[in-house]
Amino acid sequence: MDNRQKEIDNLKDYKYGFTTDIENTRAPKGLNEDVIRFISNIKKEPQWMLDFRLKAFERFKQLKEPDWQKPKYPKIDYQDLYYYSAPKSMREKPKNLDDLDPKLLETYKKLGIPLQEQKRLNGIAVDAVFDSVSVATTFREELTKQGIIFCPISEAIQNHPELVKKYLGSVIPVTDHFFATLNSAVFTDGSFAYIPEGVRCPMELSTYFRINASNTGQFERTLIVADKGSYVSYLEGCTAPMRDENQLHAANVELVALDDAEIKYSTVQNWYPGDKDGKGGIYNFVTKRGLCKGKNSKISWTQVETGSAITWKYPSCILKGDNSVGEFYSIAITNNHQKADTGTKMIHLGKNTKSKIISKGISAGFSDMTYRGLVDISPKATNSNNYTQCDSLLMGNKCGAHTVPYIKNKNSESNIAHEATTSKISEEQLHYCQQRGLSAEEAVGLIVNGFCKEVLQQLPMEFAVEAQKLVGISLEGSVG
């Protein structure tokens, strides 16, 4: 096979694998106090923000990289990474989209994310993050009318310091685990959303993450605060170019829901998964945590994980307020040499709290998938309930599917139920579909979609269609 043919084949597998040739401003390579000061300086951050970062860095120096996870990876040299990379044209932030570097616009067009006004018909407000900076946020005026703040977090630090100061690090403290602390020290940009009291956000808010530069870690930080009685649905998408080396993505996402508020957070993660032989791909080591701070609040995580060489994340809910609800819906698909160790934590602290976990794992090729979850009902969480269901589907005998739930019940008036099954697509099901004229691949696609339906239903419409397609693409070539 000549090179060109190879290239075409590769593109078929991962259509977002292109790179944008754009001039970058970078922080010096390596991780030290100077780099942190550099990032803080370039973002024109106030002193308290720099202190926050330095405190996290102090802590980071004492921490050891965890190694209990199932997917092992070669040691990351944290001094061999760039911690800040931004398109040169973003040095001075453009006032409006017309001033935006056409190359960036082109990139997002190619990714199917329309940033220009005339194309914004689908009614989703997008914050586009390119490497270390947020390049554009759409629909801002309309949101401002309702009092909703939706902007890059670096802007929020400037314009809404009181909110950021109050909530940043309140769910994921600077003293958290290794990767979260690293993020606290060097995070570059991300989204900030604040929904004021009693407001139901009229459109989906969305962030689109794109890693472009090589040898760069992406450390973004998202903070969403839903004030009393508000509602917001938030979407997150991600892609990266194909590269031979592994790239680190260590984001922190913090959600805070006050009394009667609801946050729905959906992710379609499609980072570059590496090639067929497991070369390259993104290390997706993300910390996502939601705090149901107020009474009757609700946080719901939905994730479709199809990309990344290694996915290692546990979107969690801390159910602190009485009657609060936490939900976790997940589809994780691994193919070829991908590895995933994902799941959730539901920490019940308040009375009458409820949580529900639906996890569907599909592994094919040489991949390895682990569901790891924690349900912890504390002695004070009287009358709490949890229901967990994790199903795994295996395709072939070179892959693995594992379930590692931790269940802790310290309250006699609370109930926990957990179920897990592992199976394969039965010959009968396949035969039935094929008999009715579907090809083997179509049949598998149909059955897998049925397997995932419970989770796909939770996604907003536009996303669900996208995700359904993605499920099909990710499994291409796994049926033989």
Next chain:
Amino acid sequence: MKEQLQKDFDNTIKNLALSQRDIEIKKFYLDNFINKGFPNKKEEDWKFSDLNQIIKKNIGELSFYSDYTSTNKVDSSAFVDGLEHNKIVFINGRIEKIDFDYEKKDQIEIIDQSETINKFNNNSSLSDLNSAFTNKSFKIVVKKGYQLTKPLIIYHTTNSKIWSKNINLRLNFELYENSSLRLIDLFRDTSEKNFLNIFYNFDLKENSILKNYKVDKFENKNIKYSFNNIEQEKNSISETFILSSGSNFCKNEINCNLNGEYSSAFVNGIFSINNNKHHEIRTIINHLTEYTKSYQLIKSVLEDSSRAVYQGKIFVNSKAQKTDGYQLSKAILLNKDSEFNAKPELEIYADDVKCSHGSASGSLNEDSIFYLMSRGLNYQQSRELLINGFLLDVVEKITDSEVKNLIKNMIGIKE
């Protein structure tokens, strides 16, 4: 602790007739243990039960040397009535009696293995401790085609003569083709604050059947750890039943390797604990070849501020197609201070398998109590009836009717 260990080790060695080489081996294990110490919660397998802390809190300083030169009187009134059985009697860790009166002499072989230290399929520090300090170790061989007519009861008795001691036991069993053995481990302790560290190894050849019933029923203040390693060849069956109730702390571990086709393993367990007791069962079932089967059922009833832990793992390697694995744990928490932790784990590398697990915990169903009370039972009776029924489910899984009745009587479950 290190000096104590060294001193006790030297004393123990003195009383044993060991070759220089064996002493070296024992020393090696001792050094291993000194390095690692008692397991603590930093180790994944001991996450829910920090043995190091438990020993510190309940016993304090342990002594590892026991004087085995004098014999203990075997009290025959303590033997189980109404069931003819073979006996092995341990008193304070010393073997006092081995008696296979009901069996054909040439079909059972008892080999003294005290002088050969065999490697154990366990790399925890407790295995090192056991290897360094066990003083007498026997291998019991059941010959080809022989099925024991009566069950074997192993009496684990301790009395008030010992205090703050560590006792290490080790037994090996080999069941040849087509043989079978019913084995009951009966714990009777009147001693307090000792740490018992028991290791069993079972080799099951083709078509052999092992039934092991572990009964820890009588109230005592000891800390127990028991490890069963079971190797199974083609068509063999192992059945393990655990009644975990009496001791202050008790952890039972079962490691079962299904090496031969059509071999199957059954593990059933009951936690019935109160006060401040802390009990754990950890099982690892390794499905290593095709057509193997495992079934596990664990039920717990937890009173006062007791704590039960169940960690169960089903491992299926990529060769083990057509595996059937099932695991269920259920717990009733009767008091607001009681706690149930579970970690039911699946690790699967083959696609044509049927594996599932379930775990549920909660309180007694008020509706059921109401139902019974509306039919004239009082609250206490209704509660007992429900708990009885809940546990009976596990006892009914015992396939041997003699033993089933014995255990039913012992825990006072009525039908």
